Amino acid sequence: MGFLGNVANNLQSGVPSLPQLEFPLNLTTILASFSVLTEGKEDLQPLWPESAQVADGDSYDFIIAGGGTAGCALANRLSEVGDWSVLLIEAGGDPPLFSTIPGLLILFPHSPYDWDYRGEPQPPLFSALGQNRPLVTAGKMLGGTSSLNHLVWSRGRQYDFNEWNKSNWDWDTVLKYFKKSETMKDKTILNSEHAKFHGNDGPIVLTGHEDRPAFKKEFTLIEAFQDVGFKRVIDTNDPEELGFGQIPYTVNDYVGVRQSTASTYLMSAKGRNNLHILKNSLVTKIIIEESSNRTVGVEIESWGKRKQIFANLEVIVSAGTYNSPQLLMLSGIGPQEELNKLNIEIKANLPVGRNMQDHAFSPVALRGKTSVISATQNVVGLLESGTFPLPCIQGFYGLNGTAPEIQHFQCMFGASSLLLFTFCQHVFNFKLEVCTSILEQTLVNETPFALVNLEFPKSTGTVTLRSTDPHDPPIIKFDYFTNPEDFEKLTDAVMNAAMLKNAQYFKDGDTDVVKLPLPECDGLSMDSREYWECYVRATTTSNFHTVGTCAMGENGEGVVDTELRVHGISNLRVIDASVMPKEISGETCAATIMVAERGADLIKAAYGKLSG
Numbered sequence: 332m333g334f335l336g337n338v339a340n341n342l343q344s345g346v347p348s349l350p351q352l353e354f355p356l357n358l359t360t361i362l363a364s365f366s367v368l369t370e371g372k373e374d375l376q377p378l379w380p381e382s383a384q385v386a387d388g389d390s391y392d393f394i395i396a397g398g399g400t401a402g403c404a405l406a407n408r409l410s411e412v413g414d415w416s417v418l419l420i421e422a423g424g425d426p427p428l429f430s431t432i433p434g435l436l437i438l439f440p441h442s443p444y445d446w447d448y449r450g451e452p453q454p455p456l457f458s459a460l461g462q463n464r465p466l467v468t469a470g471k472m473l474g475g476t477s478s479l480n481h482l483v484w485s486r487g488r489q490y491d492f493n494e495w496n497k498s499n500w501d502w503d504t505v506l507k508y509f510k511k512s513e514t515m516k517d518k519t520i521l522n523s524e525h526a527k528f529h530g531n532d533g534p535i536v537l538t539g540h541e542d543r544p545a546f547k548k549e550f551t552l553i554e555a556f557q558d559v560g561f562k563r564v565i566d567t568n569d570p571e572e573l574g575f576g577q578i579p580y581t582v583n584d585y586v587g588v589r590q591s592t593a594s595t596y597l598m599s600a601k602g603r604n605n606l607h608i609l610k611n612s613l614v615t616k617i618i619i620e621e622s623s624n625r626t627v628g629v630e631i632e633s634w635g636k637r638k639q640i641f642a643n644l645e646v647i648v649s650a651g652t653y654n655s656p657q658l659l660m661l662s663g664i665g666p667q668e669e670l671n672k673l674n675i676e677i678k679a680n681l682p683v684g685r686n687m688q689d690h691a692f693s694p695v696a697l698r699g700k701t702s703v704i705s706a707t708q709n710v711v712g713l714l715e716s717g718t719f720p721l722p723c724i725q726g727f728y729g730l731n732g733t734a735p736e737i738q739h740f741q742c743m744f745g746a747s748s749l750l751l752f753t754f755c756q757h758v759f760n761f762k763l764e765v766c767t768s769i770l771e772q773t774l775v776n777e778t779p780f781a782l783v784n785l786e787f788p789k790s791t792g793t794v795t796l797r798s799t800d801p802h803d804p805p806i807i808k809f810d811y812f813t814n815p816e817d818f819e820k821l822t823d824a825v826m827n828a829a830m831l832k833n834a835q836y837f838k839d840g841d842t843d844v845v846k847l848p849l850p851e852c853d854g855l856s857m858d859s860r861e862y863w864e865c866y867v868r869a870t871t872t873s874n875f876h877t878v879g880t881c882a883m884g885e886n887g888e889g890v891v892d893t894e895l896r897v898h899g900i901s902n903l904r905v906i907d908a909s910v911m912p913k914e915i916s917g918e919t920c921a922a923t924i925m926v927a928e929r930g931a932d933l934i935k936a937a938y939g940k941l942s943g
């Protein structure tokens with residue numbers, strides 16, 4: 332009997348206990364059952380660019396270290412200048428077929444396409460997480476993290492960039508580059524006054540779910556939030572308006588493929604003779620001339636060989652929030668006390684790896700309406716594998732003012748959702764007993780599940796070197812809630828999320844918050860703030876939106892200036908998520924692409940190559 336047959340049978344004979352259902356909880360079984368979704372989709376796999384043959388001592392005008400989200404966008408824009416030669420160096424290789432198919436994003440954690448780092452323990456936090464550590468997923472392939480992320484296009488708002496308060500990065504400027512990067516296809520937005528905030532011929536195609544019957548539940552969720560006092564919005568990327576609404580996804584609706592920067596920016600530039608792409612090659616050091624502090628090239632390990640490659644004009648580091656600071660520190664650019672510990676010769680004493688900011692989130696699951704149909708939703712969403720695999724919405728609001736301080740990312744899972752179980756354990760690293768308990772309490776109930784995010788943390792974490800070996804993972808410390816205001820705000824927001832159970836939609840069922848097995852919170856009433864404080868300490872983890880480790884700022888406070896040039900070192904820039912000085916309200920991929928678009932124009936302007 333199939334999985335659905337099992338569930339239907341058990342519904343007729345009363346609610347069973349988990350062992351009776353004999354769920355295939357083994358992850359391999361779950362993932363193997365998804366492999367059917369790739370059948371017949373082989374044609375969707377792009378013909379990725381060939382790896383270049385690069386000899387020791389070769390030179391290029393620009394070398395980009397890291398072919399990820401920002402790196403691929405930059406490679407395209409810089410190689411538009413026909414008389415520049417550009418080398419893009421990526422530690423990983425081509426993205427797999429399951430990167431192309433949006434519904435299969437859950438296959439990435441711990442795969443060879445993931446750097447698979449961990450955050451350090453931070454007692455008394457993280458007790459609901461496996462090994463009491465946050466998972467740190469990051470893409471190791473062309474397109475980097477844009478090849479594995481959760482496909483949400485969320486640009487941030489005018490408020491966020493006003494907070495950056497940096498010349499070159501005011502709202503009108505960044506909006507121009509957001510528009511340049513995207514082609515909005517969401518019909519609801521296009522048929523509204525919001526169309527003017529969006530691009531219509533950029534590389535990244537964006538679609539919504541408006542016409543898909545399987546996603547009607549998104550409207551149910553939006554109405555439920557309206558019921559408990561939140562506003563509905565048409566465009567969750569509106570520069571100012573806050574509220575709850577549908578999400579544009581980085582999915583090309585016509586063919587149903589993920590829009591990473593590899594499948595878009597890089598694919599459309601791969602035929603250019605002046606762009607070379609070197610795959611499976613690790614940049615181990617930036618070569619900086621001792622006498623002048625001028626950057627002249629990079630050292631790499633490529634297919635077992637060490638080589639030096641030289642840059643006639645500039646080296647650009649685009650290795651992401653964890654590996655860009657690692658590479659700078661290995662090259663002598665970083666906090667003096669950190670480099671001294673490892674006897675690394677100092678080229679520039681800068682706060683590299685400091686100022687790490689993230690969207691810490693705490694999950695809230697509700698036991699929703701009893702429904703046989705809800706069990707089928709688990710499957711229907713997956714069969715629509717050309718979309719995000721399940722109905723989700725998001726909303727932004729302020730706790731005491733108009734700043735978008737809190738983001739709810741809210742999905743509606745079906746009853747007995749193995750997909751939810753997989754997200755819970757495999758993607759977010761919650762303990763087995765936590766994820767099993769959610770499943771047990773929602774065997775016959777649809778399951779609204781929220782990631783409640785703190786958008787503008789005042790607490791900052793660090794990335795430091797573990798050793799001088801470039802293969803060693805860096806030490807990542809999130810240091811959440813070191814500013815107590817952050818803890819208070821996230822607790823408020825989680826309590827708000829629990830109030831969704833009061834919405835009219837849930838009134839005729841026995842909807843309630845799913846109680847997680849958190850031994851340290853035993854004995855506390857779920858009606859008390861004390862309980863929720865305990866809950867937030869135990870369940871908070873990373874939503875993978877880390878920024879700021881090579882932040883823009885004046886010399887003395889930042890690592891790069893507002894043209895993204897490293898202070899005190901010539902011919903070296905950093906261009907990726909690490910340069911954002913402050914978190915934005917929303918996921919960070921769109922803003923990273925915007926940074927790359929803006930960065931490319933700053934470089935072109937510096938060499939008199941900016942046309943128009």
Ligand SMILES: Cc1cc2nc3c(=O)[nH]c(=O)nc-3n(C[C@H](O)[C@H](O)[C@H](O)COP(=O)(O)OP(=O)(O)OC[C@H]3O[C@@H](n4cnc5c(N)ncnc54)[C@H](O)[C@@H]3O)c2cc1C
Nearest residue numbers: 397399400401422475476480481482483614651908918920
């Ligand atoms: C699981 C997950 C889900 C997410 N979901 C969303 C979402 O839905 N929406 C959203 O907006 N954001 C999301 N994000 C965040 C967003 O995708 C990232 O902020 C963004 O992609 C980071 O881009 P980047 O260019 O800074 O780094 P990356 O894209 O990580 O690029 C860095 C590249 O450099 C390479 N590299 C590193 N070191 C070296 C070296 N020494 N030599 C050579 N190459 C090197 C890496 O392999 C990688 O390809 C998610 C992140 C994760 C992890």
